[in-house]
Amino acid sequence: MHTRYGPPEVVRIREVARPAVGDQDVLVRVHATTVNRTDCAYRAARPFFMRLLTGIARPRRTIMGTEFAGEVEAVGCGVTSFSLGDRVFGYNEGAFGAHAEYLSVPEDGSIATMPADMTFEQAAPGTEGAHYALAAIRHAGIRAGQDGLVYGATGGIGSAAVQLLKSLDVTVTAVCATESLALVKDLGADRVVDYTAGDFAEDEQTYDAVFDAVGKSTFGRCRRLLKPGGVYLSSELGPWAQNPVLALITPLLGGRKVKFAFPRDDQAVVRHLRALIESGDFTPLIDRRYALDRIVEAYRYVETGQKIGNVVITVAHAD
Numbered sequence: 001m002h003t004r005y006g007p008p009e010v011v012r013i014r015e016v017a018r019p020a021v022g023d024q025d026v027l028v029r030v031h032a033t034t035v036n037r038t039d040c041a042y043r044a045a046r047p048f049f050m051r052l053l054t055g056i057a058r059p060r061r062t063i064m065g066t067e068f069a070g071e072v073e074a075v076g077c078g079v080t081s082f083s084l085g086d087r088v089f090g091y092n093e094g095a096f097g098a099h100a101e102y103l104s105v106p107e108d109g110s111i112a113t114m115p116a117d118m119t120f121e122q123a124a125p126g127t128e129g130a131h132y133a134l135a136a137i138r139h140a141g142i143r144a145g146q147d148g149l150v151y152g153a154t155g156g157i158g159s160a161a162v163q164l165l166k167s168l169d170v171t172v173t174a175v176c177a178t179e180s181l182a183l184v185k186d187l188g189a190d191r192v193v194d195y196t197a198g199d200f201a202e203d204e205q206t207y208d209a210v211f212d213a214v215g216k217s218t219f220g221r222c223r224r225l226l227k228p229g230g231v232y233l234s235s236e237l238g239p240w241a242q243n244p245v246l247a248l249i250t251p252l253l254g255g256r257k258v259k260f261a262f263p264r265d266d267q268a269v270v271r272h273l274r275a276l277i278e279s280g281d282f283t284p285l286i287d288r289r290y291a292l293d294r295i296v297e298a299y300r301y302v303e304t305g306q307k308i309g310n311v312v313i314t315v316a317h318a319d
């Protein structure tokens with residue numbers, strides 16, 4: 001938990017009471033969770049305006065954590081869709097609390113039974129990056145037969161975006177570093193571009209959609225990569241928060257445009273991701289695993305901006 005905003009070291013391990021379980025709530029005994037870039041942003045309150053949502057001077061929610069996988073330990077008296085012992089996974093941005101041994105989630109929240117034949121560690125990283133990628137892809141209306149480029153294809157969002165685009169029969173060019181070229185091919189990319197060997201924005205091909213999944217480019221830089229009418233997407237606001245602004249202006253001008261997605265994280269999204277995992281279209285990519293008592297180290301690593309896919313936290317229970 002954290003009682004103030006700041007670097008990874010503000011995170012402390014504490015004994016706390018189990019969360020209350022309301023009539024419509026599901027109590028999850030968490031076996032695996034993740035540390036992701038969303039957790040880092042809330043922990044540090046970066047960008048600053050996030051404090052409007054999470055508490056101006058200090059965080060209102062002290063137990064962090066968004067993604068979880070575990071077993072249903074108890075249910076409220078009004079719960080009908082989950083039973084004791086169900087293996088579940090999901091996403092709890094806003095309320096958080098997934099970095100604890102027990103998490104109480106509304107029955108109609110972003111929770112679903114886990115994909116069959118998966119471990120908790122495999123399922124926990126199934127929602128954060130993927131729901132951002134899914135939101136962007138849906139918002140852009142990318143269709144089968146189109147050409148897409150994913151910049152930052154090894155990140156949590158980028159590795160999901162490559163796979164989700166392939167599941168839609170989009171031809172995917174993925175941009176990553178030299179050491180990840182083979183890995184990104186394995187994710188399904190049709191073509192890979194090494195960003196360390198030259199500027200990817202000088203690529204000769206053009207695309208229906210360019211998805212900057214690492215937030216390091218701009219529309220201006222990528223414009224020439226877009227076909228007429230093509231769409232630029234980014235997982236970041238961009239310099240001076242230009243991406244949401246350009247998303248309002250560029251559609252009025254015709255031609256190439258910016259779209260900026262505000263993701264939904266409801267139960268339908270988690271179920272959709274489960275279906276993609278079960279069909280083999282999406283496998284959450286795992287980089288490192290840490291035990292819960294090493295979570296500060298996990299935060300430090302995630303904050304390097306160099307994780308490959310996802311960082312999983314295993315939660316051991318004493319009993």
Ligand SMILES: NC(=O)c1ccc[n+]([C@@H]2O[C@H](COP(=O)([O-])OP(=O)(O)OC[C@H]3O[C@@H](n4cnc5c(N)ncnc54)[C@H](OP(=O)(O)O)[C@@H]3O)[C@@H](O)[C@H]2O)c1
Nearest residue numbers: 037038152154155156157177213214215235305306307308
């Ligand atoms: N809108 C939101 O609310 C929201 C939520 C979550 C994340 N984000 C933002 O979205 C971005 C991506 O998040 P994420 O979790 O997917 O990131 P991540 O997992 O931390 O991944 C970054 C990946 O990008 C690669 N990379 C770093 N520099 C690169 C470059 N110049 N060109 C190409 N690849 C590069 C890294 O590998 P190499 O270093 O080996 O290349 C790493 O695999 C972050 O900026 C994050 O803050 C936004």
